[in-house]
Amino acid sequence: MSVTAPQGFRAAGVVAGLKSSGARDVALVVNDGPLDAAAAVFTSNRAKANPILWSEQAIADGRARAVALNSGGANCFTGSFGFQTTHQTAERVAELVGVDAQDVVVCSTGLIGVGDETFRAGVLQGMTDAAAALSTEGGDDAAHAIMTTDSVAKQVHVERDGWSVGGMAKGAGMLAPGLATMLVVLTTDAVADAATLDAALRAATRVTFDRLDSDGCMSTNDTVVLLASGASGVAPTADELAAAVTAASDDLAARLQGDAEGASHDIAIEIVGAASEDDAVVVGRSIARNNLFKAAIFGNDPNWGRVLAAIGTTDAAFDPYDVDVSFNGVRVCHAGGPDRPREEVDLTPRATRILVDLRVGDAAATIRTNDLTHDYVHENSAYAS
Amino acid sequence: MSVTAPQGFRAAGVVAGLKSSGARDVALVVNDGPLDAAAAVFTSNRAKANPILWSEQAIADGRARAVALNSGGANCFTGSFGFQTTHQTAERVAELVGVDAQDVVVCSTGLIGVGDETFRAGVLQGMTDAAAALSTEGGDDAAHAIMTTDSVAKQVHVERDGWSVGGMAKGAGMLAPGLATMLVVLTTDAVADAATLDAALRAATRVTFDRLDSDGCMSTNDTVVLLASGASGVAPTADELAAAVTAASDDLAARLQGDAEGASHDIAIEIVGAASEDDAVVVGRSIARNNLFKAAIFGNDPNWGRVLAAIGTTDAAFDPYDVDVSFNGVRVCHAGGPDRPREEVDLTPRATRILVDLRVGDAAATIRTNDLTHDYVHENSAYAS
Known part of the structure; x- marks a missing residue:
C-alpha cells in the first residue's frame, strides 16, 4: 500500500526541520x-520551479534511481541559488x-520564493538522514513526509499477477496557501523499458490527474x-x-479530490x-472552473442555468437549446429548458454527479x-504565505 | 446624471411586481x-437569452427608438414561450x-429558466405603466428599476461642448445568484450615424466593460x-x-467594480x-481569474508567486525569470525573484494596484x-436561485 509495496524499492521519510510543525518533511525513494x-510528466506552467528544471533533464534519458522530495519550501523563483540547492540535493x-x-529526480513543495541557506542546509541534512533510514517498509513514512496541508497520507497499491504498481501523492485539489503542488x-x-513506461504514464495522467481541476490554478512544481x-x-x-498505472493514478486522483482543502x-x-x-474535456473544464457553479454546489443548489452559461463560453460543438443536464440523477434541464423540479435533487451527499x-x-x-x-x-x- | 441628461430622451422606472421586494423592476428609455x-454589443456567450436573440435582430439596421428593460427574470432558456414574451414586450x-x-431593444435580468405566464403578464403591464410615466426626468427611476442586487444605482453624465453622453448600468462585478447580467x-x-455610433461603442467597450472581469463568469444576457x-x-x-462614450463607459465600469458583491x-x-x-490582456485576465491570487488579496497578502504562477499558464511573450511585479507601488518581485520585503506592502485600502x-x-x-x-x-x- 505504498511506493515500497512493489519489489525492488526502499524509501524513507524524516524530520528535517523545514516544516515549522516538526513533522516529517524530507522523503527519499530508491529503486x-x-x-x-x-518516466515523468511535469507541470505545463511556464513558471517552473528549480526542481522541475533539474528533473526534466534528469529524466530525459528514461532512467532514474532515486526520487528526492521535500515539503516546507517549493524552491521556485529562488534564482541560481535555488537551482544550486536542487543540484546539490541530487549530488548528495x-x-x-x-x-x-x-x-536523481528532485521534487519540492512549499511557498514560492523561499529557499535560503537555512532551507538548503535542512534539505541536505534531511537527505543524509533519509538515506540512513531507507527501508523496504519506508513507503508510509515517505508518504507522510511529502504532506503539506493534506489531512491524510495518500497511497495506493494495485496488484496484478506477480507484479504490482504502488504509489503516493500529496496535494489538495483546492490548493493550500502557497503550497500549490501535486507530487506523485x-x-x-x-519489467518494462522507458518508452513503455512513458506511454503508460501519459495514458494514465491524461485521464486521471489531468482531469482533476479543483480550482483551475496550475502549480509551478507539479510532478x-x-x-x-x-x-x-x-x-x-x-x-x-498502462491499465495498472491508470488504476493507481485514478485512485490517487480520487484521494486528492477527496482531501481538497475547504471542499x-x-x-x-x-x-x-x-x-x-477534446470537446467533452473543454466543456467539463469550463463548468469545473465556473465560480458561480461551484458556489451553487456548496449551497446545495442544482443551478443548471449556471451550467449552461459555463458551457456557452466554449467553442465545443453543441446547440445550447438541445442540451440535457442532470444533478445526481435528476434531469433538471432538457433541450435547454426546465425539466424536473429542482426540489427533487438531493445535493447533501459529498459525492456529487453532474451529467451533461x-x-x-x-x-x-x-x-x-x-x-x-x-x-x-x-x-x-487567512494565512501569511 | 442619467440616460435622460442628454436632450431628446424620456425614461421611466415602475413597480411591476416581478421583484418580491416590491421595488421598481420595469424600465423604459425612449429616444x-x-x-x-x-448601436449595441451583446454577450459573446453562446447560451443567449431570448431578449438577446430579439435585440440582435432589432438593432441590426442601426436604428432603435426605445429600450425596454426588466429585472426579476432573465427570460433565458425559457423556450419559445419566452421568446414570445420578448416579442410581445416589444410589440406592447x-x-x-x-x-x-x-x-425596440429588449433587456432582461434575473434567474435563468424562469419566465412563466405571471412573469409575462407582469412585464407587459409594467411596460404600460412605464410608458404612462415617461419623463425627461425619469432617468433616475429607470436606473433604479434595473437594479438587482446592486447596492446603488449606477449613472453617468459626460458633458461636452453643447452635447453629452448619459448612461445607466446594472450588475455587480461579482455576480449575484442567478442574476448574472450586466445591462448598460x-x-x-x-448628431451621429449608426456606423459612427457602432465604432464608438466598440472602441469604448473594448477597453472598459470588456476588461472588467470580476469572477470570470460570463452572463447570458449582457447588453x-x-x-x-x-x-x-x-x-x-x-x-x-468615441472619447466621450469611452469616458462614460469607463465611469460605469468603475461603478460596477466598486459595487461588486462580496468584494x-x-x-x-x-x-x-x-x-x-492582446498579450497584455491575456496576462491580465489570467491573473484576474486566479482564485488563489484573488483569495490572497482578500487576505491582504502580496503573494507575487501566485501572480507568476498565473501568468505562467498563458502563451504570451515573456520570460518568467525576467518579470517585475509590484503591489500598490512596492516592487516585491524583480526578474522573477524576491525584491522588496512583502511587509512593505499595504493592502488594506479597497483600491488595489498590481503592476506587472x-x-x-x-x-x-x-x-x-x-x-x-x-x-x-x-x-x-446561500440563496435559493
Missing part, C-alpha cells in the same frame, strides 16, 4: 533494480545511494514520476501496464454525447472538481 | 429624436410609444446599447464621440512591457477585477 527505467543523494546525480511517485516491479525496478521478473504487455463536495462532471473527447448530454456525438469525458466554499477562501487568504 | 441611430412598447416593434444603456444628443437623438444639433467628430478590494491589474495589447512589467515590449492594458471573499461565496451559495 534498487535490477532495472532503472523511469547520488553520493549517499551510490548512483549518478543525473539519475509511482513504482512498479514490472508525476514512475519508476520500474523489474524486480518481479514479470513483463506485462504495454496495455496491461464540501467531490464533484464528477460527466460530459456525454460530445463530438470529440451535448447530444451531438458519442464522445465522453469526466472532469473531477470541488465546490467553492467559505473554507476554501479562508484557507487561501 | 424622441430627431435621430434614431443606435411599440404600440404605446408609437414606433415599430423592430425599433448609453444615450447621447450628439450595452447606445442611442443617439441628435437633439443637440451638434455633430462631434468620430474621435470626439473587499477593487483591483486594477496593469500589464506593461507586453509584446502586444513583462519587459519584452511597449504594449499595455489594465484589467479590473475584485477579490475572492467569504461574502462572495455566501452570496452565490
